[in-house]
Amino acid sequence: MKNVLKLIICLLVGSITITTAQTNLNNIGGGQIHGNFDISAQYYIPDSIIGADTIPEKALFNGWSAVTYVNGKFSAGIRYESYLNHLNGFPSGYQGTGIPYRYASYNNDGLEITVGNSYEQFGSGLILRSFEERALGIDNAIEGIRIRYTPCKGVYLKGLWGKQRNFMSTGPGIVRAADGEFNVNELFGSRMENIKTQLIFGGSFVSKFQVDQDPFLVLPQNVGAWSARTNVIRNRINFSTEYAYKINDPSAANGFIYKPGEALFSSLSYSQKGLGIYLGFLRVDNFSFRSDRTAALTQLNINLIPTLTKQHTYALASYYPFASQPNGQTCWQAQMDYKLKKGSKLGGKYGTDISLNYSAAYGLDTTKLNDGTGKRFGYSSNWLPIGDTMYFNDLNVEIFRKFNQRLKATILFAHFIYNKNALEGKSNYPYINADVVVVDVTWKINSKLTLRSDAEHMLLGGKKESKEDYGNWAALLEELSIGDHYFIALMDQYNYGNKEPSRRVHYFSGQAGFFKGTNRIVLGYGKQRQGIFCVGGVCRQIPASNGFTITITSSF
């Protein structure tokens, strides 16, 4: 009961609690300050052949610096950001300088209250995930109040109320959210000691408010979404699933239809020494959830629909990435990791890792409804069969082997089928079939020098596909590490199969870097091809560029 009273008091007079906490801090000495610094700048040289535009400023710059102060149960921080002007291809909303991220937090007896900006995720993020992904220009931190409360072991409650960051300001909508998670084994403690199965249940509710001023439609000003999830762990098996539902949420993303949305994300994994198996399934139907119904691209997303495709890191293997489709998709993924034993004939002295992965994404099976003057659901959909439109397919195998103390290598083969029309909003493109081979060898020459060589090739299948897209590519990377403080890297990506001979361009680039402690300085020069860059299924267009770059990072 004591905890209940504390919860009520904190919910109702959170600000008073914070004030009191801060007052008490005056009596606490010590504390630590941490920070980091990160700038990226580029000098641009126009290049009409690769499509690198003339940049009026000639040089552009992004900079961030975060400072955090921690003193016992109290912490506070700010992040200064500067875009003068933002790097080419970065979301154009980032302009000028400011301190768009700042917070103060106090944690006492299981109750943590944060005022200002905070990041949060409920479950797998189907109905709420606020996060920063700097490379994509995404920061949807929620500015307001966040409360986390653990009344007893095994019970975890969260609540937040605020507006989402929208570049250098906040969006128009208000987000209200609550989440509860219950770990049964922790909750019942000793009574569950002999039970091998771990059970975790959770549930979330998120509501957004945005005023309705539409002249044609009656828009819901309050839109709610809920989800339920569970995680069952027994021995080497881990099963988790989450189902989410959203009421009518007409928005620019879904064409202002009133159909409710739903999403299901399930995964099953098994692991033992030398073997890991993962199976995943995701179905999403009309589940774009934003705090501004007119927002587009990566702006003001309340949730994040995960992707079930492998995140390739090699340049050509990531040439055709899959972008998660919140309006509708059915995806699955299977992966098996197996280690050939050390000392065996096939495994060699150190063993060999083999990873086999398959993922596919399809559209939904939908029927268009002509109900524009009625309910405006737009379409109806079925769970089965899945839709006819394939978005993406990736079958890949990756083999890693360490030959001796100085030599190790990775070989990757991947076959992609990519629907450029669906994923990039193009028309009249056939499915793109691409086969990618990567050979990545690292050779430790001596105690000071390590050379990494990475050769890649992408072959587009069929004459038609080769004509329609940019054709075949080859790439070579040579990276030399010198001691613990320096590296030099040279890379060439050659679009030798482009249907237009004048565009069979070498994209040369080079980098040199210096590290000392937490300081890192990297200078570069070269061409970057136009493309799509994705992290976790969220993508943005990268324009072609040519010029000098400098990146400096540091932390303390």
Added chain:
Amino acid sequence: MKKILLLFTIAVLSFMSCDYVVAPNQVGTVTVPLSDTVRKIFIEDFTGHTCPNCPTASRMLDSLGAAYPTQIIGMGVHIDYYAEPCPPHQLPSGATPGTFSEDFRVAAEDADYDLVFGSNSFGLPTGLVNRYGFPTSFPTAVTAWPSTVATILAQPMTAYIKIIPSYNTSSRNLSVNVTGNFMVDTTGTYNIALYLVESEIIGSQTDITFPAPGIDNNFEFNHVFRGCINTPGIVTGETINSGSILNNTPINYSTTNTYTVNPLFVDTHCKIIAILYKTSDYGVLQAAEVDLR
């Protein structure tokens, strides 16, 4: 524990709510003022004739025009890949040879649109509604145009402009005066841009709402952007005022160049559009439109 859960549930449900909408469409018509001294909305519709979803934007412009008579001024800006005239090997599937030969692009102006607004990276169809939201949340998706229009119209009018054209039908030379006044105290730099648009052009357009192969060979292209009048090749126009500006400050602008209307344009189908905007965020204070002749 039960009490905690109950309290948590009550807390969640008490401060959150959902609005289920059973009848989404508004009943009745929107009441709008009809006099000339009302706020007018300038919508730049970025489009292309091989963009199958773009007719949706055109129809949305028509719907908004019907909902807000005299207050919506549209301009179809044909850009980039989807606006290229199609040689035979690039014709949309099912198209008749010789169709899609029209080129509504305006090379220099389109390049300037890309420079200022990055229009070549827009996914079509899309638009700028009074250039609202620049630079943080633009362009505006077609489905969001109504909400954005309503948001802007809910704001008080801050300037009034009127176009007085002088057009010689023989030489086809055009000069333009723009008069009016600011209606608030303000600061900043303000530009006037003048655009020529042409309507009633019949041509081919892919249209996703048409039966297969989804091509309308009798599509009527309206308010097609034909060029900048006062600053050819530059979409940002000329500065008319800057610094501190008082309420009732008059606006009196005349073109200094002689603009000749292309003889290929049907001048009886052409209109002149004027916009007054603030240069710091491109936000349009007021727009006006008048027939060329």
